Amino acid sequence: xxxxxxxxxxxxxxxxxxxxxxxxxxxxxxxxxxxxxxxxxxxxxxxxxxxxxxxxxxxxxxxxxxxxxxxxxxxxxxxxxxxxxxxxxxxxxxxxxxxxxxxxxxxxxxxxxxxxxxxxxxxxxxxxxxxxxxxxxxxxxxxxxxxxxxxxxxxxxxxxxxxxxxxxxxxxxxxxxxxxxxxxxxxxxxxxxxxxxxxxxxxxxxxxxxxxxxxxxxxxxxxxxxxxxxxxxxxxxxxxxxxxxxxxxxxxxxxxxxxxxxxxxxxxxxxxxxxxxxxxxxxxxxxxx
Ligand code: AMP
Ligand code: FE
Ligand code: FE
Ligand code: ZN
Numbered sequence: 278x279x280x281x282x283x284x285x286x287x288x289x290x291x292x293x294x295x296x297x298x299x300x301x302x303x304x305x306x307x308x309x310x311x312x313x314x315x316x317x318x319x320x321x322x323x324x325x326x327x328x329x330x331x332x333x334x335x336x337x338x339x340x341x342x343x344x345x346x347x348x349x350x351x352x353x354x355x356x357x358x359x360x361x362x363x364x365x366x367x368x369x370x371x372x373x374x375x376x377x378x379x380x381x382x383x384x385x386x387x388x389x390x391x392x393x394x395x396x397x398x399x400x401x402x403x404x405x406x407x408x409x410x411x412x413x414x415x416x417x418x419x420x421x422x423x424x425x426x427x428x429x430x431x432x433x434x435x436x437x438x439x440x441x442x443x444x445x446x447x448x449x450x451x452x453x454x455x456x457x458x459x460x461x462x463x464x465x466x467x468x469x470x471x472x473x474x475x476x477x478x479x480x481x482x483x484x485x486x487x488x489x490x491x492x493x494x495x496x497x498x499x500x501x502x503x504x505x506x507x508x509x510x511x512x513x514x515x516x517x518x519x520x521x522x523x524x525x526x527x528x529x530x531x532x533x534x535x536x537x538x539x540x541x542x543x544x545x546x547x548x549x550x551x552x553x554x555x556x557x558x559x560x561x562x563x564x565x566x
Contacts, residue, residue: 279547281310281335281555282357282469282501282529284537285323286406288313288339289414291534293406298326298334300532304542308552310335310359310529312469314410315375317363324564335359335555336562339469340459341375344452346488354452354468354492357501360559361464368462371450376410378448383411389443390416390436394425413437414537429537453495460496463561467499467527468492470506471515479510493522498558503528503545525554 284290285297292300294311297319301309309332311323320336327334337359343351361368387398401419405411417432426432436443450458459466472485501507502515503526519526528545531538 278304278306278543279308279549279552280306280530280532280543280545281308281337281359281467281527281547281552282312282339282504283309283532283542284313284339284534285311285319286409286534287316287319288410289412289533289537291537294319294322295326297532298323298330298332300535301542302330302332306332306543308333308335309542310337310357312337312339312357314339314412315341315372315379316408316410317372318408318410320363334564335552336363336564337361337464338372340372340455341379341447341449342452342455343449344488344491346485352474353449355470356452356455356459356497357467357469358455358459358462358464359467359555360562360564361459361462362561365458365462365561368458368464371455371458375447375449379411382445382447383413383416385445386413386416386437386443389445390420394420394423396420396423414533430539452492456492456495456497463559465498465525465555465559466496467501467525467555468497469501470504470531471500471502472508472511473506475508475511489518493524497524499525499527499551499555501527501529503547504531505540505544506531525551525558527551527555 285294324334340356342354344354345351390396417429420432456466527547530540530544532540532542
């Protein structure tokens with residue numbers, strides 16, 4: 278069973294990389310990609326745990342990007358990068374820039390939250406492993422530990438959603454630049470959970486063909502189609518697009534830990550032939566045996 282999208286506590290998952298791999302093994306996952314947001318920090322530990330638990334590890338990154346659509350609107354796009362060279366300077370620098378901006382942004386959100394809740398940046402930091410990528414889930418976990426909300430999910434619904442008065446956006450690289458950076462580092466790029474913000478009930482003709490055309494033109498290698506957040510009405514459209522442009526298609530869980538999100542390891546899977554295409558197209562990193 279192949280699951281190519283999962284998070285550890287090196288970003289916003291709740292399991293350490295070792296626990297993540299152990300839980301994957303328990304769930305029957307035989308090949309697992311560790312894809313923390315904007316970092317490769319969990320790779321080494323996951324690879325060691327993979328050997329101990331007979332799970333093949335595909336190291337990856339979920340890169341936060343932003344794509345301009347129209348003149349002054351931009352949307353957040355997550356690009357999964359499989360097997361890029363983790364030492365590639367251009368990629369390393371861009372990820373570092375994103376992570377630093379995420380810290381500044383989280384501090385700003387804490388300052389806004391502090392107007393209404395007794396939260397401090399130190400409280401947020403105290404529960405994060407050294408060097409892990411900071412995101413809204415860390416703020417959610419802090420609010421849960423303070424007893425403000427019962428769960429992470431509740432924190433998002435009531436307080437941390439993107440239209441909330443506490444929301445601050447962060448810097449992200451342009452999606453097309455990210456695709457080029459990933460390719461330059463020998464990695465394979467797959468758009469994560471496409472159309473996650475697509476309004477329920479919107480018609481197929483509203484699907485942003487132009488948006489995909491730009492990404493494919495920039496060298497996008499694949500589309501994550503089987504994911505619980507991809508709207509059902511969009512799946513066939515995305516499959517047709519993949520066939521037309523000879524793109525890889527994947528299916529994955531986007532697991533964040535048992536209490537991190539409802540997503541369960543192995544709930545969506547990738548076909549072996551598609552994994553093989555990723556391995557064939559990647560040249561940035563060879564998983565050591
Ligand atoms: P950020 O990148 O800091 O804006 O935070 C977005 C992250 O929050 C995503 O990567 C998700 O993993 C997580 N997230 C979004 N919505 C929810 C939710 N309802 N419950 C739990 N986690 C969520
Ligand atoms: Fe996440
Ligand atoms: Fe994502
Ligand atoms: Zn993810």
